[in-house]
Amino acid sequence: MGKIFAFYGPSASGKSEIQRELTVFGYPKIITATTRPPRSHEEDGVHYLFMTTEQFEHALAEHSFIEWTSYNGNYYGTLKASIEEALRQDGKAHIVLDLAGVLALKQLYADTVAVYIGANISTITRRLKLRGGAADETESRIQKAEQHELSIEYTQHADVIVWNHDGVDFNDTMLRVRNIIAGNQTD
Ligand SMILES: Nc1ncnc2c1ncn2[C@@H]1O[C@H](COP(=O)(O)OP(=O)(O)OP(=O)(O)O)[C@@H](O)[C@H]1O
Numbered sequence: 578m579g580k581i582f583a584f585y586g587p588s589a590s591g592k593s594e595i596q597r598e599l600t601v602f603g604y605p606k607i608i609t610a611t612t613r614p615p616r617s618h619e620e621d622g623v624h625y626l627f628m629t630t631e632q633f634e635h636a637l638a639e640h641s642f643i644e645w646t647s648y649n650g651n652y653y654g655t656l657k658a659s660i661e662e663a664l665r666q667d668g669k670a671h672i673v674l675d676l677a678g679v680l681a682l683k684q685l686y687a688d689t690v691a692v693y694i695g696a697n698i699s700t701i702t703r704r705l706k707l708r709g710g711a712a713d714e715t716e717s718r719i720q721k722a723e724q725h726e727l728s729i730e731y732t733q734h735a736d737v738i739v740w741n742h743d744g745v746d747f748n749d750t751m752l753r754v755r756n757i758i759a760g761n762q763t764d
């Protein structure tokens with residue numbers, strides 16, 4: 578049976594970059610679904626399964642998700658089928674969720690490893706402003722980070738914490754993450 582590494586943390590802490598690198602190293606990514614519009618570089622079936630609200634609500638009515646949430650006015654959810662597929666394989670798969678999603682996954686699959694990817698607020702602010710997009714959404718992401726996602730209440734559920742703010746060499750971040758997945762380091 579496979580094992581799942583669930584990454585969570587504030588916006589722009591580097592979760593997607595880490596996932597991208599892990600797929601290069603052959604670790605399969607579990608793709609979640611969203612109704613958020615794709616960013617300019619994002620592809621359907623690679624970054625997310627991009628759905629219309631109608632498609633998402635239909636899947637919800639069919640009980641296709643093991644968990645789902647609403648964030649900044651968009652739905653996000655984890656398809657039961659994608660988790661089952663990952664677990665059928667013997668390898669180690671990774672997924673990006675919020676804390677509630679991680680806890681829901683852990684409840685179903687107790688050996689899920691929760692990996693918090695953090696970055697300080699100045700890094701988050703800088704990276705989000707660089708990403709561009711709607712100013713009110715950027716502000717909301719910064720506020721969520723400041724008020725919740727950097728708090729001890731949020732980080733305390735992690736099995737392991739990795740800080741990836743400006744000044745941390747991304748190669749070192751990846752080395753740590755790969756060691757965690759290989760089982761060489763858990764704290
Ligand atoms: N160690 C690092 N040093 C410098 N820049 C980084 C580092 N890690 C990630 N970044 C950059 O920060 C930006 C945000 O990263 P990424 O999209 O992976 O964050 P995220 O946590 O997935 O964000 P979100 O939850 O908002 O989707 C990207 O432009 C990425 O290239």
Ligand SMILES: Nc1nc2c(ncn2[C@@H]2O[C@H](COP(=O)(O)O)[C@@H](O)[C@H]2O)c(=O)[nH]1
Nearest residue numbers: 609610645646648653654655673674675678
């Ligand atoms: N509970 C879930 N949270 C999810 C899922 N897919 C992504 N996310 C989280 O949503 C926010 C916003 O993501 P973004 O791509 O718009 O920046 C972030 O915290 C993700 O980790 C999911 O299926 N379930």
